[in-house]
Amino acid sequence: MRPVAYSRPRTPEEAIDLLVGAGGAAMPLFGGTTLLDLAKLEVLTPARLVDLRALRPDYRAISRDSDGIISIGGLATMAEVARHPLLRREVPAIVAALDQAASPQLRNMASIAGNVLQRTRCPYYRDISWSRCNRRIPGSGCQALAGIATSHAVLGTSDACMASYPGDLAPVLAALEASAVVMGGGGRRSVPIDGLHRLPGATPQCETVLAPGELILAVRVPHFACLKRSTFVKLRNRAAYEFAEASAMVALDLEGGVVRDARVGLGGVATVPWRSRAAEARLVGMRPVDAAMDAANAAFREAVVRSDTAYKVEMGKRALVAAIRQAVAMDIADD
Amino acid sequence: MNDGHSLAPESRPAMTAARPLRADGESREAVPDIRPTVTTRFAVNGRFHAVEHDVRVTLLDLLRERLGLTGTKKGCDHGQCGACTVHVNGEAVLSCLTLAASLEDVVVTTIEGVGSPEKLHPMQQAFIDHDALQCGYCTPGQIMAAIACVRDGGARDASSVREWMSGTLCRCAAYPQIASAVLDAAGKMVD
Ligand SMILES: Cc1cc2nc3c(=O)[nH]c(=O)nc-3n(C[C@H](O)[C@H](O)[C@H](O)COP(=O)(O)OP(=O)(O)OC[C@H]3O[C@@H](n4cnc5c(N)ncnc54)[C@H](O)[C@@H]3O)c2cc1C
Ligand code: FES
Numbered sequence: 208m209r210p211v212a213y214s215r216p217r218t219p220e221e222a223i224d225l226l227v228g229a230g231g232a233a234m235p236l237f238g239g240t241t242l243l244d245l246a247k248l249e250v251l252t253p254a255r256l257v258d259l260r261a262l263r264p265d266y267r268a269i270s271r272d273s274d275g276i277i278s279i280g281g282l283a284t285m286a287e288v289a290r291h292p293l294l295r296r297e298v299p300a301i302v303a304a305l306d307q308a309a310s311p312q313l314r315n316m317a318s319i320a321g322n323v324l325q326r327t328r329c330p331y332y333r334d335i336s337w338s339r340c341n342r343r344i345p346g347s348g349c350q351a352l353a354g355i356a357t358s359h360a361v362l363g364t365s366d367a368c369m370a371s372y373p374g375d376l377a378p379v380l381a382a383l384e385a386s387a388v389v390m391g392g393g394g395r396r397s398v399p400i401d402g403l404h405r406l407p408g409a410t411p412q413c414e415t416v417l418a419p420g421e422l423i424l425a426v427r428v429p430h431f432a433c434l435k436r437s438t439f440v441k442l443r444n445r446a447a448y449e450f451a452e453a454s455a456m457v458a459l460d461l462e463g464g465v466v467r468d469a470r471v472g473l474g475g476v477a478t479v480p481w482r483s484r485a486a487e488a489r490l491v492g493m494r495p496v497d498a499a500m501d502a503a504n505a506a507f508r509e510a511v512v513r514s515d516t517a518y519k520v521e522m523g524k525r526a527l528v529a530a531i532r533q534a535v536a537m538d539i540a541d542d
Numbered sequence: 543m544n545d546g547h548s549l550a551p552e553s554r555p556a557m558t559a560a561r562p563l564r565a566d567g568e569s570r571e572a573v574p575d576i577r578p579t580v581t582t583r584f585a586v587n588g589r590f591h592a593v594e595h596d597v598r599v600t601l602l603d604l605l606r607e608r609l610g611l612t613g614t615k616k617g618c619d620h621g622q623c624g625a626c627t628v629h630v631n632g633e634a635v636l637s638c639l640t641l642a643a644s645l646e647d648v649v650v651t652t653i654e655g656v657g658s659p660e661k662l663h664p665m666q667q668a669f670i671d672h673d674a675l676q677c678g679y680c681t682p683g684q685i686m687a688a689i690a691c692v693r694d695g696g697a698r699d700a701s702s703v704r705e706w707m708s709g710t711l712c713r714c715a716a717y718p719q720i721a722s723a724v725l726d727a728a729g730k731m732v733d
């Protein structure tokens with residue numbers, strides 16, 4: 208790891224000043240479970256770490272306002288969010304995604320903001336001995352596209368990058384139309400999670416729409432009738448403590464067994480947290496279990512596959528069908 | 543990597559300026575020989591410490607290299623194996639991905655702070671009773687993770703224990719014995 212300076216600001220304004228002043232050379236730090244890992248590998252080479260820990264007391268709360276919007280502090284830990292009674296009752300898919308993410312130790316350390324902003328696990332990105340990685344060295348090429356893919360994406364890929372977005376939570380948030388409350392040099396703004404991450408296109412090194420110095424202070428989840436019947440299925444190489452090969456979040460609002468409203472999020476199969484509006488459209492107005500396969504086919508219609516990633520389509524479809532069945536079987540308690 | 547923390551920061555060897563680092567031949571830009579340091583004040587196993595160290599030092603390296611607490615083990619140094627598990631303010635965390643600098647006013651408990659040779663912690667005793675180790679390298683991390691598992695309500699049944707303990711790997715694969723030890727100790731732990 209390269210030498211690095213450290214600051215522990217007491218207010219977001221102070222943190223933003225430090226970050227903006229350093230351009231892209233300073234980086235916010237919370238749990239460090241992505242940042243320190245990648246700094247040790249010298250994939251990320253910040254000149255200064257701006258530790259957000261002292262801001263935590265003000266940005267860790269979880270609450271619901273009178274419009275039913277649930278606000279989750281950006282500096283709440285994954286563990287705190289996963290065990291929160293409000294979320295367990297109102298948005299089970301968020302809890303299910305977090306309960307299956309990483310390990311208890313990592314969930315005690317990592318923040319919601321850091322989780323959403325975690326980096327790909329693409330081995331060519333993580334290992335700087337590979338000379339080709341457009342995400343790490345713009346314009347250098349893509350070793351996965353040129354060679355062997357390992358758990359790479361089939362949706363949202365480009366000629367420059369096929370690295371998958373690995374997180375479990377962000378696809379859930381994206382599909383539920385959640386947004387990040389962001390504060391930076393230019394003031395406050397709201398950024399939809401579905402759109403926070405940029406598709407790789409020709410510039411995979413530009414990973415999000417955040418400007419240097421912009422902090423995620425909270426995530427807001429708007430109220431929809433489908434939230435209570437929401438669930439998450441994760442398929443991985445071992446039963447626990449592993450990133451998703453494919454995951455699916457399904458939220459359903461049912462009336463008389465027919466879908467009134469649906470949300471579908473996919474993880475592990477796409478370059479960014481993925482909402483499938485095509486799958487949602489196939490479910491609305493239908494009996495969900497009957498329409499499940501049709502929705503799964505629609506979700507992966509645009510998939511770009513090769514021999515070494517074709518399995519992802521099959522796994523993604525199965526995850527989605529399983530999640531639809533699981534959502535239908537949920538026993539929803541009334542208020 | 544973060545070696546040599548036992549050296550005082552100012553006595554660290556200077557780094558050569560332009561070492562080729564990347565396979566594409568791009569050389570490392572010349573970095574000035576500055577190693578920013580910080581002073582961390584925190585309590586470990588009931589003893590207060592104030593240590594000046596290179597910003598890059600992790601809690602794991604600080605414990606092992608500076609405080610001589612070598613019970614906490616380094617497996618992967620990348621958050622993947624759980625061997626380095628300790629408690630910070632009572633919560634299980636990975637000390638290899640915890641920047642020591644970020645610890646302010648916290649209480650750290652390591653395996654050395656659990657039980658005593660005369661009176662083992664119920665979890666330590668259960669690991670012995672259930673033969674829950676072979677080489678023993680993962681055991682300090684297993685025990686710290688296991689105590690937290692019980693306290694956090696993860697020791698409901700065998701499958702819940704397996705899920706809660708899944709972040710702590712055992713290359714000797716003592717998993718069935720570890721799970722029985724955790725369930726056994728769960729009934730005997732008072733704190
Ligand atoms: C072994 C292992 C297994 C894992 N398994 C899973 C898994 O199964 N599922 C899963 O979803 N994740 C998994 N993860 C990833 C883990 O969940 C993330 O590393 C973690 O959530 C990041 O949070 P953090 O607080 O540690 O972020 P940090 O590492 O501190 O920061 C991550 C990034 O976000 C930026 N950042 C942090 N906070 C803010 C903020 N408030 N505003 C703006 N920018 C910010 C940092 O600058 C950095 O770029 C795993 C990680 C490891 C090491
Ligand atoms: S040494 Fe920390 S998780 Fe492996």
Ligand code: FES
Pocket residue numbers: 674675676677678679680681711712713714715716
């Ligand atoms: S006892 Fe050998 S690694 Fe667990």
